[in-house]
Amino acid sequence: MEKYCINSWAQIVEILNSNVKTGISENNCEAIRLKYGTNKIDLPSGNGFYKHAINVLKQRSIMIYIVITIALFVFKFYLFGGMSALMLISNIITIIMHTIKRDKEIGVLERLNSADTIVIRDGTQKIIKSEELVMGDLVRFNRDSVIQADLRIISAKDIKVDEKSITGENFYKEKFESKVIGSISSLSDMKNILFKGSVIKSGDGLGIVIATGNFTQLGRILAMLTYASNRKHNFGIMLSKFLEKYLLIYFLAIVIIGSYFVYSGQDSQRNYIFTALFILSCSPIAIIANIIFKSVVKIFFKENIEIINFSVFNLIKDVNILFLDKVGAISKKEMIVKKIFINNNVIATSDPYLKEITFDRIVEISLICNNAIYNSNEDNAKGELDELAFINYGAKKKIYKATIDKTNSRTLEIPMDSDKRFLTVVSKLNRRYRANTRGNVDDVVEQCKYIMLEGVERELTDEYKAIIKDTDMNLSIEGLITEGFAYRNFSYEPSRDENIESNMVFVGIIGLENPLEENLENSINRIKDKAIVPILFTEESKLSAITNAKRANIIRNDNQVVAGIELDSLNHQELRDLLCRVRVFCRVNPEIKSKIVSLFIKDGHKVATTGENLGDLPALNLSNVGIGKGKASVMVKRLCDVYIQENYLDGFFKIRDFSRRFEKNIDRVFKIYFMTILSELLVLLGCLIMGQTESLDFWNILVINGILFIPLSLIILLKGGRDISNNEVITRASILSIITMISIYKVDGKEATLIPLVIISMGILIYTLFNSNVSIRRSSKELVMGIVSFLIIIIGIVGVILINNVLPRDIVVIELGTSLIFFIIFEILARKWQNSLMR
Structure with a gap:
C-alpha cells in the first residue's frame, strides 16, 4: 500500500496499465479480475448448511450416537432406533442452526459487496455494481459517496472523509492527490488514499482502484474477524469434551459386555444390550444446551x-x-468545568459570575463550537462529554446554548482532523462574522497572533505564550483535560478557500475534570x-x-x-x-x-x-x-x-464470576446425568442376573433421560451447588440401583416397570435439589423447575400405568414410598455430615 502513497498518481495509473482519460477497457476487465481477484469480500455466511453439518458429524459423541442408532435399526429395535434417530437429528439440527445464526451476525456485512459505483471505462462514464470493480478502474465520487474499493486519489476538490470505519478516528480527514513526502507509519499517514467503507463528507474527485475485495483494508479487517470468530467459538467443543469423557467409557463397556454374550451364545440377552445402548442414545444434550443458552443470555440482558x-x-x-x-x-462518563484561565489568571469555576468580556467570550465560543443537543422537555443533553460540560457550566452562569445559537447563526464548520487538533465554526452576529475555535491548546496558540486581556486585543508575545504553556502544563499536572479557545472577526463572510484559521485572538483555557x-x-x-x-x-x-x-x-x-x-x-x-x-x-x-x-x-x-x-x-x-x-x-x-x-468493569467481573460457577455447574450436570445412566445400566445388569425381563422399558428411559433431565439441568446449571466427585457418582448410582433391584425382586410382569421409573427419577430429583441447595421455603426459578420435574414424573407414572394397563399393588406402593423416605433421610444426613467435615 505504501508504494501507492509515495508515488505520483500519474505513476500509479501507469503501473496499473490504466488511462486517466479513458480508464480501462471493458474487454480487459475479466482478465484483470482473474489476476487480482473480485471486489467481493468473502464472508462466513457463504459456508452453508452442508459445511456446518460435516463439522458437527466429525464430533466423536455424534459418531457414537450414529453408530448406536444404526445398530438399533439393523437389529430391528425400531422403537428404540426411531427415538434415538429423532434425538440425534434434533441435536444435530440445534447445533447447526446455532452455528448458522452465529455466522449470519457477520453476514450482515454482505451489503458491503453490493452498491452502485460510477466508473469510467473506454472513455465512457457508467454505473456498475461495486463487486464488478477491478484494479485500475477510474471511480468518480462526491459528497455522501461510500467508497467501494481502496482508491488512490487522482483529483480532489475540498475532500473531507469520514474514515471511522477503518481507522476508528472520530474526526474527518482532509485528502489530496499529491504524493506523500516522508515515511508512512500508519493508515492515518496515507492522505492520498480512500479506503473501502469510508464516506465522503465534502468535496468530490476522481480515484483509481488500487485494491479490491479481501485485499482492501476493510477486507483484511473482516478476514481477521472471521479467523477470530472460528478461534473463539469453542463452547461447543468444551461441552463435547465433557460428554465424550463419560460417553466413550460407557459405550465401550456395553460393547464389550454385549460381545461377550454374543460370543458365549446368549443371543437371548440381546434385548438388555440394546436397551443399554438406547439408554446412552436417549440424550437431549443439544436441546438442553440451547435452552440454557437462551436462559443465561436473558439473565445478563436484564443487567444490560x-x-x-x-x-x-x-x-x-x-x-x-x-x-x-x-x-x-x-x-x-461525565466531565466538569473546574478551572478557567483568562486575563493571565486562573479562576475557579465556583467563583461568583461577574460580567466581563473575556469570560463571556470564552463561554460563548465553548457553546458555539458545540454539537451537543439539549432537550428542554426532558431536561437532558446528548453529545460528547466535554461539550455537555460546557453546556452545563454555561447554564450555571445563566448563559444558555439556545440563546447563543439564536444570536450566532452558523455559516461554516471546519472540523478537526489528524493534523489539526482543533475545530472552527464561523458564525454570523448581526452583520459581522466570527470564526470561533476550540481544541488542543498548543495547536490553537500556534494559530494566534493576538490575545484578549480584559476585553482588549493585544499582541501575543513570547512572554504571553510561555505563560499560556506553563498554565496548560500545570492544569494537566492537576489531572485536568485542557482545551484552548480563540476567535477571529471578519467584516465579510469568509469562504472555505480562505485561511480562516490564522491571525486569531487567543482567549483562554478551560480545564475539565473527568471525575474518578x-x-x-x-x-x-x-x-x-x-x-x-x-x-x-x-x-x-x-x-x-x-x-x-x-x-x-x-x-x-x-x-x-x-x-x-x-x-x-x-x-x-x-x-x-x-x-x-x-x-x-x-x-x-x-x-x-x-x-x-x-x-x-x-x-x-x-x-x-x-x-x-x-x-x-x-x-x-x-x-x-x-x-x-x-x-x-x-x-x-x-x-x-x-x-x-455501562459500568463495563463491573460487567466484566459479573461474567467472570459467573463463568467460574458455570463451568463447575456444567461438570455437575454431566456427572448427575451419567450417574443416572450408570444407575440404569446397573439396574439392567441386575435384572439380567435375576432373570427379570420386565424392568426398564422404552417409556421409562424416555421419561427419565429424554424429558425429565431437561428441567433438572436447568436447576443444576442456574443454581450453584456442591462439587461432585467421581466416587460420589459411583456410590449414588450404586445405592439407587441396589434399592431399585431390591424393590423389583419378586415383582412380576408389567408392574415392575413402575419401580425404576419412580425410584431412579425421584432419587435423582431429590439428590439434585439437595445438591443445588434449593429451598422450598421461598419462591425461585429452581423451585419451579423442581415442581415441573415432579409433575413430569407423575405424568410419566400415569402414562406407564395406562400404556401397560397395570395397577400397582399396595405392597409395591409401600415399597416405593419407603424408598423415597429413605432417599430424603439419607440426603439430610449426608448433607449434615458433609457440612461437619467442612467445618
Missing part, C-alpha cells in the same frame, strides 16, 4: 449485558491482562486480587494521565505512562521491551492499539480488550475476550464477544 459469543464464559476465566478505556472504567469513580480503589484492588494486570488507554495528555493513573493506583512511576507519539518511532523489539513496564497509553491510534494487544498475546497472555468502533475491531478480535461498550455501533456489537453499555 448482551452475550454475543456464548463461549465468552469459557474464555474470560483465564484472562490475566485487562485493557481498559479510562472513561467508564476508572472515571465517570467513587469505589475506584475497590475496583482496582479487585482486578489485582484476581491476578489481572490492568492497562489503561486514555485520550488525555501524558501529564494528566500520570496524575490520574497515580490517583487510581494503577502506576507508581511516571515512566509507566507513554504517549502514542512516542511509540511511532519504535521498532518491533523496542516496543516489546517497553510493554514490560508501561501500564498507561495515552492518545494511541487503533493501529498501535492492536499491535500492543497482539504482542501481549504472542507472549502467551490471555487478554481482554474494550472498544466502541470499527477501528477497535482488530484489537477486539485479536484479544481472547472482546468487550464492546458505550456507543458501540451495531456492527461492533455483533462482532465482539460481549456488549456492556
